[in-house]
Amino acid sequence: METNLFENVLELIGNTPSMRLKAIESYFNIENKLYAKIEYFNPGGSIKDRMGVYMLQKAREENMINSDTIIIEPTSGNTGVGLALYAIKYGNKLIFTMPSKVSLEKEYLLKAYGAFVVRTPTNVKPDDPNSYYSVSEVIKKLIWKKNKKIDILEIKNIVEYVQQLVNNNDLDKLKEILKEDIKPNIYAYSPNQYENKYNPESHYIITAKELWEQFDGKLDYIFAGVGTGGTITGISKYFKERSNTKIIGIDTVGSIYKLVKDGMDIKKALEHAHTYLVEGIGEDLIPETVDLDSIDDMVVVGDQESFSMTRFIAKKEGILVGGSSGAALFGTIKYIKDNNIKGKKIVIIFPDSGRSYLTKIFNDDWLIKNNIKINDEKILEVLL
Incomplete structure (x- = not known):
C-alpha cells in the first residue's frame, strides 16, 4: 500500500514532532516533563513555513496577488x-x-530558492530610511512606479540600485x-509579517490545533520566543479558549517586549533598546x-546564555537548533526553577534548525570575536 505520498512541497508543512528532553531534565534535575516541538521538520526548516504560506494563500484569495x-x-x-x-x-x-547581523547561511538559502536579497544595517531604528523595514518599502514603491509586470533583469537592476543606496x-x-x-x-506586494493579521491567525488555526491534538489538550505550560509575536499570540488565543495552560514568552536582552509588558512606556523602553546577536x-x-496581554509572563535571556544552551542541546539531545531555541530552553529552565514548578507537562517551541547558524553559533572563532564565551557547561551552571 502506498503511504506518506504528497503532491507538492506545501503539503509537507506542519505535523512536526514533539520530543521529550529527558537528557536535559536529568542534567538540570528538572521534576517536570519537558517537550520540544521541533519546527525544523517543516520543509523550509522553520516554523515560519506555516505563517509565510498562510499569509500568501489569504492574499491570493483576496485578489491582492497573482502570478505577476x-x-x-x-x-x-x-x-x-x-x-x-x-x-515557487x-x-x-x-x-x-x-539586516546585516543575520547569518550568511540564511542569505544563501533564500538565494537558493531564487530570491533576491538586499542587506541593510542592523543598528538602526525601525523608521530609519535604511532599516530593513523601510528599504522593503522603497523597493515596493519602485516596482509600483513601473506599474507593469517586470522581468528578471529589471528586478536585478532595482535590487542593485537599492543596495547601492544602502x-x-x-x-x-x-x-x-x-x-x-x-x-x-x-505588481508588488509585501505580506508584512509585523502587521498582517494572518500571521497570528495561522498559528491559531494550524500550530495551536496541532499542539492541542498532540497532547490531547493536557499541557500546563507553553514557552515560546517572541519575535513578531504571531506564534505565541495565536497559540495563546487557542489554548486560553479551551484550557488553563500558562503561556510564557521568551524575550532577549536589548529588546523592549518585557519592559513594555511590565508597564513601561514604549518611548522609555526604547531608551533601553540595543542590538543583540540572537536572531528571530x-x-x-x-x-x-x-x-x-495574552502572554502570562516573560523571561529575558541574553546572547551568552542563548548560545551556550543552543550548543548544549546538540550535544545532549542530538537536536541541532538555532539560537532562539536555546534562549527558549534556557528561559524555560530558569522560570520553572525560579518559581519552584514541579510535576508539570511543558512544551517549548524550537523554531528552526541550527544548520542556518553553523558559521556563527557553532563556530568558536565567531563567538570569541563577539565576546561570547565557549565554555558552555560552565555558563549553564547557573541553572543547576
Whole structure:
C-alpha cells in the first residue's frame, strides 16, 4: 500500500514532532516533563513555513496577488523561506531585505530558492530610511512606479540600485522615494509579517490545533520566543479558549517586549533598546501581530546564555537548533526553577534548525570575536 505520498512541497508543512528532553531534565534535575516541538521538520526548516504560506494563500484569495506579483518582505530569513515555498509553486518572484547581523547561511538559502536579497544595517531604528523595514518599502514603491509586470533583469537592476543606496548611506534618496505618493498595484506586494493579521491567525488555526491534538489538550505550560509575536499570540488565543495552560514568552536582552509588558512606556523602553546577536526573537517596536496581554509572563535571556544552551542541546539531545531555541530552553529552565514548578507537562517551541547558524553559533572563532564565551557547561551552571 502506498503511504506518506504528497503532491507538492506545501503539503509537507506542519505535523512536526514533539520530543521529550529527558537528557536535559536529568542534567538540570528538572521534576517536570519537558517537550520540544521541533519546527525544523517543516520543509523550509522553520516554523515560519506555516505563517509565510498562510499569509500568501489569504492574499491570493483576496485578489491582492497573482502570478505577476513580486513578493517583497523584510525578514531575518525564515519567513522568507516560507514565502519562497509558496512563490515557487505559484510562479512569483521574490525580493527580501535582511539586516546585516543575520547569518550568511540564511542569505544563501533564500538565494537558493531564487530570491533576491538586499542587506541593510542592523543598528538602526525601525523608521530609519535604511532599516530593513523601510528599504522593503522603497523597493515596493519602485516596482509600483513601473506599474507593469517586470522581468528578471529589471528586478536585478532595482535590487542593485537599492543596495547601492544602502551601502552609500544615501538617506536623502531613500527618504525621497519613501515620500513619493505612488498608487499601489498588483505588481508588488509585501505580506508584512509585523502587521498582517494572518500571521497570528495561522498559528491559531494550524500550530495551536496541532499542539492541542498532540497532547490531547493536557499541557500546563507553553514557552515560546517572541519575535513578531504571531506564534505565541495565536497559540495563546487557542489554548486560553479551551484550557488553563500558562503561556510564557521568551524575550532577549536589548529588546523592549518585557519592559513594555511590565508597564513601561514604549518611548522609555526604547531608551533601553540595543542590538543583540540572537536572531528571530525580540524587537525594538511593538508589532500589530503581538498581543502582550495574552502572554502570562516573560523571561529575558541574553546572547551568552542563548548560545551556550543552543550548543548544549546538540550535544545532549542530538537536536541541532538555532539560537532562539536555546534562549527558549534556557528561559524555560530558569522560570520553572525560579518559581519552584514541579510535576508539570511543558512544551517549548524550537523554531528552526541550527544548520542556518553553523558559521556563527557553532563556530568558536565567531563567538570569541563577539565576546561570547565557549565554555558552555560552565555558563549553564547557573541553572543547576
